[in-house]
Amino acid sequence: MLDLAILGLLHESPMHGYELRKQLTTKLGAFRAAISYGSLYPTLRRLQSDGWISEGAPPAGMPASPDEVPLLTGKRGRVVYTITAEGKERFQELLTAAGPETYDSEAGFGVHFAFFARTDPATRLRILEGRRRRVEERREGMRDVLSRAAERLDAYTLELQRHGLDACEREVRWLEELIANERKGTTPQPPSADPERSS
Amino acid sequence: MLDLAILGLLHESPMHGYELRKQLTTKLGAFRAAISYGSLYPTLRRLQSDGWISEGAPPAGMPASPDEVPLLTGKRGRVVYTITAEGKERFQELLTAAGPETYDSEAGFGVHFAFFARTDPATRLRILEGRRRRVEERREGMRDVLSRAAERLDAYTLELQRHGLDACEREVRWLEELIANERKGTTPQPPSADPERSS
DNA sequence: GTTGCGATGTATCGGACCGATACATCGGCC
DNA sequence: GGCCGATGTATCGGTCCGATACATCGCAAC
Numbered sequence: 001m002l003d004l005a006i007l008g009l010l011h012e013s014p015m016h017g018y019e020l021r022k023q024l025t026t027k028l029g030a031f032r033a034a035i036s037y038g039s040l041y042p043t044l045r046r047l048q049s050d051g052w053i054s055e056g057a058p059p060a061g062m063p064a065s066p067d068e069v070p071l072l073t074g075k076r077g078r079v080v081y082t083i084t085a086e087g088k089e090r091f092q093e094l095l096t097a098a099g100p101e102t103y104d105s106e107a108g109f110g111v112h113f114a115f116f117a118r119t120d121p122a123t124r125l126r127i128l129e130g131r132r133r134r135v136e137e138r139r140e141g142m143r144d145v146l147s148r149a150a151e152r153l154d155a156y157t158l159e160l161q162r163h164g165l166d167a168c169e170r171e172v173r174w175l176e177e178l179i180a181n182e183r184k185g186t187t188p189q190p191p192s193a194d195p196e197r198s199s
Numbered sequence: 200m201l202d203l204a205i206l207g208l209l210h211e212s213p214m215h216g217y218e219l220r221k222q223l224t225t226k227l228g229a230f231r232a233a234i235s236y237g238s239l240y241p242t243l244r245r246l247q248s249d250g251w252i253s254e255g256a257p258p259a260g261m262p263a264s265p266d267e268v269p270l271l272t273g274k275r276g277r278v279v280y281t282i283t284a285e286g287k288e289r290f291q292e293l294l295t296a297a298g299p300e301t302y303d304s305e306a307g308f309g310v311h312f313a314f315f316a317r318t319d320p321a322t323r324l325r326i327l328e329g330r331r332r333r334v335e336e337r338r339e340g341m342r343d344v345l346s347r348a349a350e351r352l353d354a355y356t357l358e359l360q361r362h363g364l365d366a367c368e369r370e371v372r373w374l375e376e377l378i379a380n381e382r383k384g385t386t387p388q389p390p391s392a393d394p395e396r397s398s
Numbered sequence: 399g400t401t402g403c404g405a406t407g408t409a410t411c412g413g414a415c416c417g418a419t420a421c422a423t424c425g426g427c428c
Numbered sequence: 429g430g431c432c433g434a435t436g437t438a439t440c441g442g443t444c445c446g447a448t449a450c451a452t453c454g455c456a457a458c
Contacts, residue, residue: 002444018407026344027356029337030363033303036445041409078407101417104232116355138228145225156315157226163373164229167366174362200414217436235416240438277436300446
């Protein structure tokens with residue numbers, strides 16, 4: 001999950017950890033609250049040792065350091081991460097491989113959706129329909145509770161169920177719309193289509 | 200989080216793990232998906248070693264076993280957990296101690312809300328207002344994104360933000376209503392008020 | 399001018415929780 | 429008689445979070 005999100009952001013431009021977290025928070029803020037450093041930094045380390053990203057190397061300008069202490073542990077200047085060619089392949093791979101974990105968690109779906117502009121139409125449709133199915137299941141569960149056991153629940157629990165049911169119904173409608181658009185080929189707005197071509 | 204949920208359910212009646220999970224899933228299904236056994240059983244063990252719950256001992260009827268293999272590891276019959284007197288105190292303690300973690304996570308808020316019928320009015324109000332504040336913050340964040348950087352985002356990210364913003368606005372309205380009701384003293388429905396008194 | 403303070407920035411540790419998996423029992427259905 | 433799905437207990441590895449620590453920078457107040 002985090003892998004995909006990080007690779008996706010670094011695909012747009014190199015960044016250091018702090019900035020990465022801010023972008024993550026705003027871009028994915030709709031579905032998950034925030035990414036913790038306790039996840040971010042270990043993940044960055046892992047991605048690096050797997051070869052998907054590399055340290056330093058901003059493309060042009062800013063050679064390295066004025067003196068001697070620039071980006072090692074001494075002064076610990078900001079470490080800029082750049083996605084590698086293998087990382088870009090890995091990103092596409094993760095984008096397309098949308099298993100059940102993509103539909104189940106809010107976060108998983110949110111991350112995938114956030115990169116829909118880079119996802120091929122077939123995968124988009126698959127994810128949207130999978131997600132819809134999950135939310136429908138949740139919805140049915142809550143409907144059952146409300147219809148079958150309403151009198152046995154206190155007012156607050158009842159209210160909670162009602163609110164949850166409402167949210168589910170809304171999300172299903174939202175997904176229906178998106179699916180219909182996908183089917184027509186009319187995505188929300190055909191974006192600029194190729195902000196960058198690889199290498 | 201799980202502690203509170205489990206103690207709350209066992210407060211209503213003794214149960215074994217499987218049943219506990221089912222109840223947890225339906226009762227809290229509105230805000231969090233499901234509780235995993237990988238969380239449930241270790242937590243039960245911890246609660247037991249802390250003295251908040253105890254194994255076996257349904258209060259009346261069903262003495263223990265027909266033969267010899269009933270609820271030990273041999274046949275591994277269902278293990279029924281019962282809340283202890285200390286556990287009930289602990290439950291009240293957790294109910295009232297509603298720190299920031301209560302507002303931050305969906306799950307945390309959901310669990311607390313699910314037991315509002317047993318929570319004193321002041322704490323209810325505190326939690327609802329805290330939650331509202333958090334959701335408002337999220338909402339403002341998304342509004343900023345939409346107003347300040349709309350043109351720099353692709354259509355899907357934009358749509359995600361819009362949907363998230365809408366959900367936040369709805370939740371704030373919902374909370375406003377609940378808060379207004381609390382202030383009037385008119386909770387959704389004044390429940391039976393004292394289902395049981397301690398000891 | 400220095401002192402303090404908030405934003406920027408990197409990093410780790412313990413713990414909570416999840417997903418997959420294993421295994422055992424029970425009831426019914428073919 | 430055998431299979432299968434629901435019930436039931438349990439563990440393991442891994443992901444992610446929350447708290448915390450610490451260091452640098454710019455700027456504003458004094």
